[in-house]
Amino acid sequence: MNVIGDMKAGEIAARAKFSLRGPEEEFDPRTTAHRGDLADIALAGKLFAPHYAETMPMRCAAPKAMLRKQGGKNYEAVSELLHGEDFHLLDVVGDWAWGYCDHDGYVGYLPVHALQHQRKTPQPTHLISARAALIFIAPDIKSGVIKRLPMGARLACGEASECGQFLQTGKGYVHIRHIQEIGAKRVFDGANNTVSFAEQLVGAPYLWGGRSGDGLDGAGLIQMILGLTGEKAPRDADQQLKTIGSEISDDEDLRRGDFIFFPDNVGIMADDEHIIHANTHWMQVVIEPLAKVIARYGEDVKQPVLARKRSG
Structure with a gap:
């Protein structure tokens, strides 16, 4: 062709x-x-x-x-x-x-x-909101598995199974706890949804260019978790720096959900001191003190934090 x-x-x-x-x-x-x-x-x-x-x-x-x-x-x-x-x-x-x-x-x-x-192909109706989801042959956790889909994947779902725990999709079934309707916002006991999605990905391997639950880079992590909460974001960190949130003043304390932009990466705060990010130092998604991340840049990097930004 x-x-x-x-x-x-x-x-x-x-x-x-x-x-x-x-x-x-x-x-x-x-x-x-x-x-x-x-x-x-x-x-x-x-x-x-x-x-x-x-x-x-x-x-x-x-x-x-x-x-x-x-x-x-x-x-x-x-x-x-x-x-x-x-x-x-x-x-x-x-x-x-x-x-x-x-x-x-x-x-x-x-x-x-x-x-x-x-x-x-059918128009997708749901997306995978868990780190990964299995597509079963039958609406039964003991049945065979057809395939595995990573967080962020989209699929067309039909009617619920008789037990009410699965939705039919294509040739198989997906568990209702692993999906959400496209456009819907999943609730995590009132906590910050964006950070809660990021916390599910702790331990996922770092993958240059990746943006799924199977492997992802720093900007891919941010794009994915924002997408799961209904907010579109561009692909790369420099693009996100220009479009995401508003600047946080230097005298204001950080809080859960704030974005931190570095010269070569971006992450999201889990609380006022710890950041969640996919990075090449650990080669995975980790939660660690922001102060340690900044210290790794060394004295030759005059501005390790390019921006601190807040959504909403």
Whole structure:
């Protein structure tokens, strides 16, 4: 399949409708579907490309799939698409699909076999709110397991089982304690929901580009836990620094749920002294004193804390 070839009509229409006048606009390459030979048709008239293509609506059918800078397993991972999340496909080269994620606009390459056309998959209704969920063959914890889905994955659920403890999904069943409706806010005994989700991930391995319960990086952790509480966030820490919350004054004490931004990471406060973050020092998600994290930067880093921010 070559989407470039399939989209000639759209390209012609774009060229007829748009013309590039003056200098090209500046865009963040992480969230701009533009490469040397092809660009999203939405960029026609803004960025020059030899060809433009309309996107094809796809959905992740695998438990998760790494998004990479180039089409190949050896290239750097930049993010991750989770089961049930949508992807805007622009081109397919060999075994790799190029396009961008629907939830944050991040551009990259995915294994094409991880995707299905949206019309062939049901619209997700729920997402995994536990660290992971098992899909059982029958509505019984003693039955066989079909697959495992990580926190953040989305799935379409049907009617509840007779016992009321499972929802039917595709060819199997998921336990009701592992899911929540998309758009709903899960309550943890009145505690800060965002931090409570982060606490479930303590011990999860650090994974560059990861953003699931199976492995994640610092910004991936923040994006996921905010998403579970109904708040959209961009993918990377520098993007989150510009968009999340408001500045906390230097004379104000930190509290549970505050975000701390470092030169190379971001975390969320568990209380006024301890931070939860996915980091390369421990290579996992940990809770530790904020003072120890700051001390690890050493004297050569003049500003280890770039910002302290609070939501709401």
